[in-house]
Amino acid sequence: MKKPELLAPAGSFDKMEAAVLYGADAVYFAGSGFGLRARAGNFEPDEMEKALKYLHNREKKGYVTVNAYLKNNEFEGLEDYLHKLSGIKPDALIISDPGVFATARKHAPNIPVHISTQANVTNLQTVEFWHSLGAERVILARELSRDEIAHICKNTSCEVEVFVHGAMCISMSGRCLMSNYMTGRDANAGDCAQSCRWKYSLVESTREGQYFPIEQDERGTYFYNSKDLCLLDHVGELADMGVKSLKIEGRMKSIMYVSVITGVYRKAIDRAAEGNYEVDPEWVRLIKSVSHREYTEAFYDGEAGAESMNYGTNSYVRGCEFLALALYQHELGTVIEAKAKFHPDEAVSVLGPDMREVDILVDKLLDMNGNEQPNTKPAMKYILKGIKLDEGSIIRRHEKGDHKLSE
Ligand code: SF4
Known part of the structure; x- marks a missing residue:
């Protein structure tokens, strides 16, 4: 069994250092343009160059997200940006938009491309499609089951990356317009207002200001609020399937979060490589000790049911x-x-x-x-x-x- 790569988020230089110290093989971050997470600490070109030197000196990899979906007028500056990146040499670009993909292949052909989870790749045929166009890796949509991931890994030579830990969307990855509709903040430009976590009430159209509680059950009204993904139990299985990279979500999270979650999955991947994978109860204690919204395995066993939702509250729990x-x-x-x-x-x-x-x-x-x-x-x-x-x-x-x- 080949050890999967452990890929951690780097919302800033110090979070990147923490991820490396706690065992990440690679990190992903955004430059100041064209990436999602408009509110995460995006890297300016100088800082990105410094970050990549830091990583390469330690034999780690750095991937740059260029995964916003662009409108016609937003392509301006993209070619220059890609030329700059070409000189800095990140280990891959993470891209969703086919137009951005084509531009990157033309203007930064020396940088491998990974297809972002925002591109909603849910089947083998689409993996093969992107691979035939030159993508080195596809990051699968978070909505796939164990069997679907295994089928894809078995039948493609394209690298497959899977999210194992972090926030989930109520909508299919990358297809949510809720935040855009309610606040004008575009989730596909990295500026999601997290409207799915809000508390909702019912208002009768002629009784403005009168909020009637919606109670699906006695716990409350947070009916869009998903629990956080945690596939710690399945690291051994994912490694056996041949998944190339296990990804942790969370460029907006704290240094403590990045350190603890990265450290636990480092232990898990190393244990999986030894065979007879078993989760150490101490790892569970640690991942529960950082801020999270209760954990779910979401779609891993098939459909994500009511138990994957957090109806009771929109607050985080932490130890x-x-x-x-x-x-x-x-x-x-x-x-x-x-x-x-x-x-x-x-x-x-x-x-x-x-x-x-x-x-x-x-x-x-x-x-x-x-x-x-x-x-x-x-x-x-x-x-x-x-x-x-x-x-x-x-x-x-x-x-x-x-x-x-x-x-
Ligand atoms: S509003 Fe919620 S479901 Fe929609 S993109 Fe934002 S986090 Fe995801």
Whole structure:
């Protein structure tokens, strides 16, 4: 069995570093134009060049999304952009629009193309179609079952990529106009307002302002709100099928999210390569510890039924709060960047790139001039006196009852 690639999201340079530290083989990110995720931290050309150097020095790959669907007047500048990318040499372009695909083959023929999940590839014939036009890889729609994925992998020489973790759309991938209709924000230009997560009521046409609750059942009215995908149980099976790449969704997610989810799937892929794949309960604890909307396997077993929806709430659940990121060693201890407030005397836990989580007690918190501080303030740097943590370690506070020590 060939190990599938682990592909993680990189919404910014520091998220890319986190993904690499926690075991990604490749990352995907957008440039400042023509990619989805208009609100994710897209990379300017200089930064993209730096990112690709960083990745290639570590024998990792970087794919650039150019996956917006364009209108006639939006093609202006695309050729120049592709020429620039041609010089920077990402390992692939992720494209949905056939017009963009044709332009990329002409103006950046040295860069392989991966067909984006936004292109809704749901069958073998379409995989072969794109492959015959020169696509190196197809990222399948998230709505395919195990049998459909296996059939495609068995019958094509095209590389197949599958989403294994992250947010799902209520509509077929890439075919939703809800956000566009309700807010003018275009989901196919990366600007989705997530209208499917909103709370809905019924209004009678002559009684403006009177909201009648719609109750499908006692849990509420979030009838479009899908749970998040998690195919952790099936990593061994997907690897056996010959899936080339397992993809994690979430360029808008935090460094903690990218680190934890990437680290867990790294362990899973390595375990799958050893044979007799089994999920370690610790991995499940970890993926539940980051912000998510409850997990579902969605279409993997066939139809995604009512159990794949989150009718009760549109909020996220999480097991812990991201307090700080370990940056580097200092003569007095470890320098951290705070993400939230915490006190030196509270018990917090540290999760390192080896995916071991331990509790620590910080004796003294110092500012960068060595002065003792009573607590952290977000976005400031501090030194944890006398404590040695690996770069990229995540300091976090577990919600009540979920602390590592109290389990
Ligand atoms: S509104 Fe919801 S279903 Fe539609 S594109 Fe946005 S996230 Fe997907």
